[in-house]
Amino acid sequence: MTGMVDVTFEVNGERRTIRVEPRTSLADALRDECRLTGTHVGCDEGVCGACTILLDGAPIRACLLFAVQADGSAICTVEGLSDGETLHPLQQALLDHNAVGCGYCTPGLLMLAVGALTREPDMDEAALTRLLGANLCRCTGYQTVLRALKAGQIAMRADGS
Amino acid sequence: MLSQHGDDARLLAGGQSLVPTMTARLARPTVLIDLNRIENAALPTISAGRLRVPPLMRHADFERLSANGPLSTILAELSGHIGHLPIRMRGTFCGALAHADPAAEWCLASVVLGAELLVRSMTRGVRNIEAADFFESMMDTTLADDEMIIEAQIPLLPAATRYGFSEICRRSGDYALASTLVVYQRDEDEMTKVRLGVGGVEATPRRIPEAEAMLERREPTRQLFREVADLVASAVDPVSDLAADADYRRELTRAAVSRALDRSFR
Numbered sequence: 349m350t351g352m353v354d355v356t357f358e359v360n361g362e363r364r365t366i367r368v369e370p371r372t373s374l375a376d377a378l379r380d381e382c383r384l385t386g387t388h389v390g391c392d393e394g395v396c397g398a399c400t401i402l403l404d405g406a407p408i409r410a411c412l413l414f415a416v417q418a419d420g421s422a423i424c425t426v427e428g429l430s431d432g433e434t435l436h437p438l439q440q441a442l443l444d445h446n447a448v449g450c451g452y453c454t455p456g457l458l459m460l461a462v463g464a465l466t467r468e469p470d471m472d473e474a475a476l477t478r479l480l481g482a483n484l485c486r487c488t489g490y491q492t493v494l495r496a497l498k499a500g501q502i503a504m505r506a507d508g509s
Numbered sequence: 510m511l512s513q514h515g516d517d518a519r520l521l522a523g524g525q526s527l528v529p530t531m532t533a534r535l536a537r538p539t540v541l542i543d544l545n546r547i548e549n550a551a552l553p554t555i556s557a558g559r560l561r562v563p564p565l566m567r568h569a570d571f572e573r574l575s576a577n578g579p580l581s582t583i584l585a586e587l588s589g590h591i592g593h594l595p596i597r598m599r600g601t602f603c604g605a606l607a608h609a610d611p612a613a614e615w616c617l618a619s620v621v622l623g624a625e626l627l628v629r630s631m632t633r634g635v636r637n638i639e640a641a642d643f644f645e646s647m648m649d650t651t652l653a654d655d656e657m658i659i660e661a662q663i664p665l666l667p668a669a670t671r672y673g674f675s676e677i678c679r680r681s682g683d684y685a686l687a688s689t690l691v692v693y694q695r696d697e698d699e700m701t702k703v704r705l706g707v708g709g710v711e712a713t714p715r716r717i718p719e720a721e722a723m724l725e726r727r728e729p730t731r732q733l734f735r736e737v738a739d740l741v742a743s744a745v746d747p748v749s750d751l752a753a754d755a756d757y758r759r760e761l762t763r764a765a766v767s768r769a770l771d772r773s774f775r
């Protein structure tokens with residue numbers, strides 16, 4: 349099936365209609381059509397997690413969803429996390445703990461953690477460690493990320509976000 | 510639509526297996542039928558002593574099943590071993606069965622727990638298949654091109670149920686190189702109605718009747734568990750692949766059986 353299709357969804361609170369081929373992944377649509385290039389594509393097959401976004405609040409792999417499937421949904425990408433100049437508590441925590449290397453994995457890690465901690469605010473260290481297994485990071489060795497998540501978790505609770 | 514397009518069409522559920530195979534151009538369907546908009550297909554129901562799993566029930570939906578009881582506990586534990594959170598948010602139970610990876614947790618669970626699948630074709634109507642007869646070989650089932658799994662039914666388990674699960678992976682979240690699920694009733698000091706199966710070892714998950722017979726009506730002891738693990742390790746015909754050759758898989762099977770049995774006895 350070819351031809352272009354109109355897809356309407358809400359991205360970071362803003363309603364957008366884009367025109368895509370049915371085969372376009374949501375990750376590609378966000379980057380190429382919405383110009384939101386914070387969502388990265390590493391493997392394009394569900395393994396690395398660089399493309400993680402929130403779809404109606406659920407952390408998912410945007411490379412495994414077709415853009416047309418997101419019609420009518422609310423999407424949150426890394427660009428939607430900060431409030432103007434004020435970073436999201438988890439973003440601030442990654443910064444404070446030097447938990448960013450090259451940064452390629454960072455948007456995916458953030459969306460994974462925001463999605464997971466919103467679902468389950470009280471995850472303990474073991475659960476957070478298991479969670480991090482979802483996304484690949486080749487730079488940090490995960491220890492700093494784990495520390496940042498624990499700090500961010502406390503800040504998120506205080507924040508009520 | 511499936512019956513119209515036959516071989517060229519595929520059902521799209523969670524997309525967590527189909528989309529990667531399409532990206533790799535291993536599957537090139539011309540028509541994709543997205544099941545995700547079907548209403549009321551995400552929540553399980555219970556009737557006639559069975560948990561009924563609809564096509565859009567996702568792995569993560571098993572984390573907190575509202576029904577209490579041993580079956581919910583077992584399924585919740587197993588769901589946590591499937592890939593990672595984002596995979597579990599999308600991937601479905603029925604999709605995993607249709608995909609038929611020999612190491613899939615749900616494939617092993619359906620075989621061991623005696624699940625029955627309801628499968629429907631537009632032209633021939635509904636048929637029921639026992640999970641044990643469903644898996645034909647690696648990634649291959651008895652499902653015809655125009656058939657869809659409309660429900661999986663899993664018998665509930667009595668309160669006296671004991672179980673143990675173990676899987677061995679290179680990294681957590683990977684497909685298992687060997688896994689074991691054992692379920693039995695604790696009757697006074699004896700184990701009864703023993704069901705034990707292994708996954709990820711042969712081309713399809715299966716129960717090991719010799720091992721079940723050896724455990725049936727016996728008192729659980731470490732010694733017996735070791736003997737059963739040895740028996741299973743010699744009864745299986747493990748596949749070889751890049752991750753593990755047959756001999757190594759046989760050792761992993763021994764370890765998985767032994768750990769699963771130990772865990773049932775906590």
Ligand SMILES: Cc1cc2nc3c(=O)[nH]c(=O)nc-3n(C[C@H](O)[C@H](O)[C@H](O)COP(=O)(O)OP(=O)(O)OC[C@H]3O[C@@H](n4cnc5c(N)ncnc54)[C@H](O)[C@@H]3O)c2cc1C
Binds near residue numbers: 522524608612615657
């Ligand atoms: C990084 C990663 C790690 C993973 N790790 C694991 C793991 O450890 N264990 C595991 O079990 N799985 C794992 N998976 C796979 C995951 O569990 C899939 O969700 C599952 O195998 C397929 O379910 P799905 O709903 O995504 O199906 P899809 O990918 O949508 O479809 C898979 C196949 O099933 C068919 N199908 C889907 N629904 C039906 C239906 N109702 N009736 C008939 N046919 C149907 C499709 O046509 C297709 O052929 C992993 C996936 C990824 C990307």
Ligand code: FES
Binds near residue numbers: 392398399
């Ligand atoms: S790009 Fe989606 S998981 Fe790697």
Ligand code: FES
Binds near residue numbers: 447448451454
């Ligand atoms: S910071 Fe470089 S991959 Fe994670």
